Amino acid sequence: MGELVVGIDIGTTKICTIVGEVRANDTYILGIGVEPARGMRKGMVTDVDLLGASISSSVHKAERASGYEIGRAFVSLSANHILAINSSGMTGISGTREVDVTDLERAIEAARAVPLSHGFEMLHIMPRRYNLDEHKGIRSPLGMHGFRLEVETHLISASSTSLRNLEKCVEKAGVYVDRFVVNPLASGDVVLTQTERESGVMVLDIGGGTTDIAIFMEGTVWYTGAVPVGGQLVTSDIAHVLSLPFDLAEAVKLEFGHADPREINALETFPVQPFGEEKLSKVKRYDLSMIINARITELFELVMREIVASDFEGLLPAGVVLTGGGSLLPGMKAVANQVMKMPARVAQPENISGMADSLRSPAYSTSVGLLRLGLIMDIEDTRRANARRENRPPRASNESGSFGKFLGGIVKRFLPEDESP
Ligand SMILES: Nc1ncnc2c1ncn2[C@@H]1O[C@H](COP(=O)(O)OP(=O)(O)OP(=O)(O)O)[C@@H](O)[C@H]1O
Ligand SMILES: [Mg+2]
Structure with a gap:
């Protein structure tokens, strides 16, 4: 049970x-x-x-x-x-006793004692690893001996x-x-997978409104963030360029959409009825794919900018795992691969x-x-x-x-x- x-x-x-x-x-x-x-x-x-x-x-x-x-x-x-930051906190261990949970708590309290942005409150406090004297990167120091305990944490505060x-x-x-x-x-x-988390990997949850990012290394989370681009923006682009109502653009995306124009036959077309037109008109599937590709490329570039700014470039051997409804667009893996220059896969629960x-x-x-x-x-x-x-x-x-x-x-x-x- x-x-x-x-x-x-x-x-x-x-x-x-x-x-x-x-x-x-x-x-x-x-x-x-x-x-x-x-x-x-x-x-x-x-x-x-x-x-x-x-x-x-x-x-x-x-x-x-x-x-x-x-x-x-x-x-x-x-x-x-x-707002997510990494913060470390330190505490001394008195006498020659073993590290106990109150020591961990004191170190964590020190790590979380960072000024919060106005209007934000602490949501997640995630201890990542501990350093005890000269021993670095300990998962759990409980029961060990030492004088100086440091904890590295990932702190997430929310509006x-x-x-x-x-x-x-x-x-x-x-x-x-x-x-x-x-x-x-x-x-x-x-x-x-546990191996991905240990080696260094990025999860991109491409939703309707946002793409949420998390980076895992050494088994724990190191970075959390988001970029304000998701599947709805792709649909809006299609609606705008092809003069279609949003719902029709969404249906066109789901039926004919592809993120990678290199995979599309240049002669293939599909019929749509744009705003204010009596007759159906033909749209090249390649052109649709170019519209989608432009937005998806921008999305991956924005993500890479975050990764570079946060100093994680080159530290993700397991690459990127794409998920969220937006990752269902065919061709996403190849475009992620091409733009972010790392291995990519699409994953589900x-x-x-x-x-x-x-x-x-x-x-x-x-x-x-x-x-x-x-x-x-x-x-x-x-x-x-x-x-x-x-x-x-x-x-x-x-x-x-x-x-x-x-x-x-x-x-x-x-x-x-x-x-x-
Ligand atoms: N088969 C598909 N092909 C392409 N896009 C798809 C497919 N299925 C869903 N999507 C897109 O995925 C998006 C929705 O994804 P998801 O359900 O993960 O979002 P959400 O959780 O509601 O939003 P968010 O997490 O951003 O707040 C929509 O933009 C939709 O068009
Ligand atoms: Mg979601």
């Missing part, structure tokens, strides 16, 4: 609520509710009532599918509204107004926000079972990752808080039987839809 949890992925184009059981090696999906998102733009709330109603429908669908009444959930947050607005929308759906989880960390959790078929798409990486990472963060916080209280080293999570903490507020109330008479 695993832990029953709920995640609500609030994207720019879709809301996805998942009820699942997080087990040691997989996530068992009990129910899903997907609903088009309204009242969101580039990961930001633009209309509380509209978004609240979209979340409500998504939650109700997941309730009907799973048979559970949802009281609380982990909620995704676009990396567009965050308080963005958090409160999202919280308000989720509460309108009758759900309490258990914790926010930043998108690309959730996606990274389900699409990366792995290790899911139960009602999981519709989630096996890059568009649902954040939605699935949210369950597992939210729970891991919760357990980590609880363990640290307990250990601090008891002033003794925390137990390893596998000693506690299952995942350690009961997540209340979700109650089996009725039969799932497909089991009802």
Whole structure:
């Protein structure tokens, strides 16, 4: 048995609520509710009532599918509204005793004591590695001897107004926000292999409104960020250049779109009906691909600019893992390869079972990752808080039987839809 949890992925184009059981090696999906998102733009709330109603429908669908009444959930947050920095903190170890959890906490407190930007609050504090005297890069120094303990952390703070607005929308759906989880960390959790995380890899979650970035090295996260370019901008370009309504441009993109013009036969055409024209006109698929390629090239160049500015260039031997709905465009891997000059692959959630078929798409990486990472963060916080209280080293999570903490507020109330008479 695993832990029953709920995640609500609030994207720019879709809301996805998942009820699942997080087990040691997989996530068992009990129910899903997907609903088009309204009242969101580039990961930001633009209309509380509209978004609240979209979340409500998504939650109700997941309730009907799973048979559970949802009281609380982990909620995704676009990396567009965050500030992420690496910070280290130091503490002395008195006497000749072993390092205990209170020492770790003191070092972490020192690392998080950085001035926050106005209107921002701390969201994630992720210890990356420890240095104990001359020993560098220790994963866990508990029980070791030393005099000077340093921790390197990745700190993510988020705009308080963005958090409160999202919280308000989720509460309108009758759900309490258990914790926010930043998108690309959730996606990274389900699409990366341990080898990739250890060697150095970048996750790009190409969504509708934004592309969220996370860099993992030595098994932990080193960089989180976003660029404000996503699939909707590609569709807007197509709509603009071909004089098509947005919905038709989206349909054209999904049916004929390709990010790599080198793969397209120059003679191939498709029919469309532009604004104000009576007759269908023919468009070259190559021209469509050139429109898409221009925006996608810009996207990858913007990402590279971030990588170079943050000094990660040349440090990512495992390359880039593309996910998010935008990565479904054919040709993305080749263009990523060409522009960013690193290995690339497109990935979707792995290790899911139960009602999981519709989630096996890059568009649902954040939605699935949210369950597992939210729970891991919760357990980590609880363990640290307990250990601090008891002033003794925390137990390893596998000693506690299952995942350690009961997540209340979700109650089996009725039969799932497909089991009802
Ligand atoms: N088969 C496909 N081919 C090309 N593009 C696709 C395909 N399926 C989805 N997309 C694009 O993916 C985008 C939506 O991706 P996704 O569902 O990951 O976004 P989101 O989570 O709602 O938004 P965000 O994370 O940016 O807030 C849309 O722009 C859509 O056009
Ligand atoms: Mg998304």
